[in-house]
Amino acid sequence: MNPSALPVYRHIANALTARLDSGEFPPGSRLPAVRALAAEFGVNTLTALAAYRYLEQQQRVLARPRAGYFAALPAAPSSPGTAAPLPSAAALVDVSSRMSTLLQLGDERIHTQLHMAEAAASLYPAAELARRLQLTLTRQPELIGAHLPAGEQRRLLAALVRLGHERGLALDEGGILLTHGITEGISLALRHLTRPGDTVAVETPVYFGLLQTLEGLGLKALEIPCTPEAGLSLEALEFALHHGPAVKCLVCVPNFQNPTGALMPDDNKKRLLALARKHGVTIIEDDVFGDLHYGNGRPTPLKAWDRDGDVIYCASFTKSFAPSFRLGWLAAGRHHGALARLCASSTLVSSPLLQVVLADVLDSGDYARISQRLRLQLAAQMTATADAVLQHFPRGTRVRRPQGGVVLWVECPETVDSTRLLQRALAEGISFAPGVAFSAAPRFGHCLRINCGQPFTPALAAAIARLGQLALGN
Template identity: 45%
Template structure:
């Protein structure tokens, strides 16, 4: 049986195909169409989303829905598909790469071969981290407490680490005690526990759009429905769109946000917007799940406050980690659950029992050494230094109309290519040149952002990186300039 929103979309599509509306014509608003068709606004929203995904309509910010140039979009898709079919078959299928179920496993399969520049993951130059200091901390620890390796750790985290973390988080405005903090095996486990604590299969959560694909994976694993809320440059998640969604949907269990340097946009939410977001969540009874993985990497001396710093009613579940700022390989994270803290602890016990002793002990040893502030400052300076030359290289070598945005923390660039270019096809060509990036389609459960890509630049600016961006730009230029859609070989550097 076809759903009502699909039936409505089919009727509208039929009207468009019979040219009852021309490209650029404004379509009825959600409320107008709901009234005229005698359906709910939720049905119309899903109808318009389906038509947008299929290229028949487009959303214009603060203006409404308009008829897209759907004939041109379909022609471009056909030529790009012909280009993909004409090249050597890749080891994976691109449509699976874009699907929610297969996105990461297929990306890993495609990029498993040796690469000159693996710019598809959110990792940084290993030498930028205090690896020697961490190694010395580990050596001291093993000499002093070798029996720790034979200890089966229990509880909510190593007391020494929790004490160090409480002091560290106090600098961002969070007043915590040991009972408020649960140590986890990285931020991924923290996010998964947070979602499990407040949702059940079939529930709806609101997420940013574009959104970090790990959240989509976690939501899929738990059988959740993802309601994508657009992000606004310089503001983060659109609070107007969220407020409308919360009012109209009525069943959003949680709102998942990364307010401090959102992945992949890099947008930092102003303090006033953070407080307004907290108020919205409180009024509508939705738990706010805050991912603050990049908060410690803010440029300058002022570390942005997390939303949790304003939380007085336990509405926010705060997730953090050391993976981006201090020690990626240790895989240590933490969660502050407010009124959900006891539930999170029970779920952690059933999920992984505890976080390994050695990783926690090494991080605690390092944090009490007093070197964290200076090491973080050096890391921030190194990250920021690559942004100007990398941005300039993209503007110099990519097709006309390309737009590039990079977070102030300098971890990656979010690149928007001209409409019609499919970055999954581009990735296939790039891998053959030893390059990899993350296609934009991975950052949406609805398959949006197909002409976007995320490019990791968290490494020194070298001739190798400059040539890699130039080659990738040449491949994008070839895709944009060939009428048949074929991606010609990139010129030799």
């Protein structure tokens, strides 16, 4: 079409497109209000609105109800057919949507995905597990149509008791419950210990999935500072227990906390138990990363020193063995009966087939071998990732190398806004978890969590270098 024959709104859309292309409005940034746009081009608001609607159809802008128009991410040239807009980091400040928004960062157009807290799929023993599953089904096809036979159940529970003993836990078979990942275990424990409106102490920064769980149960989070050096601050917790609102329970991750990677020293673990006892606070211990220790010794769970039944211990195989199995377990001590009843109204039972395979890998010693291989790879990847971050990120960036787990917490100078950085990074196909996702309050805006669960390839090195450059110009 002859450009001079274009309607006025298309001229305005073209002018805006040029400004979007020039980077004047980076992806995610707010665009001029409709009125301001109309004034700028000397047209009425309907014409300005038509320009935005046209750009919306072209997927160059996003409309957010009551917030206005925002620059969209550029479409990836490799996937011309995909119409859905990519996630917008701005939504991450909203607790109820941050989890789903972060999950959307798994969009295949994002070629370097560093926002998750799990190892790359290629690091898990997929072929070996596929063979095991096939073998199990060939030998026991009845598992498809039956509950777990009692003998198999005892075998799995006995294996979990042995695993617990290796961690210093005194367990018995009747005190263990299988759950759908650790998430279900924590949720059951919270349902048992609290009522809607109650306050639960959590670490801050905190794994956003926990905030989501609390929100779903109508609970309030009391965020207690946690440092990469020593984990939960006992001084801050003690102060909060004395002066803050009544706390029903504490959820904490003493071993390789997410996102800081902190490992709580054993002395602090013992002091934490004494503090909880003094204030009558039950602790829900999340030990999802404990098996991913880089050094020789596995860190001891809090539960190992719990003489009074103050700890509900929750563990999982999702990070250390097979994410898709979703197999978790818990040892709740005196709370066992109540949790067993809640469990019956929740998952009822975990998959018999997967439980038999888990019993096999535990019995055969294969779990120990598989998790050892995984954590050696993770240790090397973490070192390479931390080195790259320190080399390329702005001066003053702090990283404390964790001793286990799959994530690296990066504290940039206060001038860096990691949500804005994420918008720029997404536009270049790189994701990470921005600091604001890890608190219900507007904190940690200068921090980011980078996944180190992926093999450190030249492409990954280049992506981290690029992130560093973007942070320098942020």
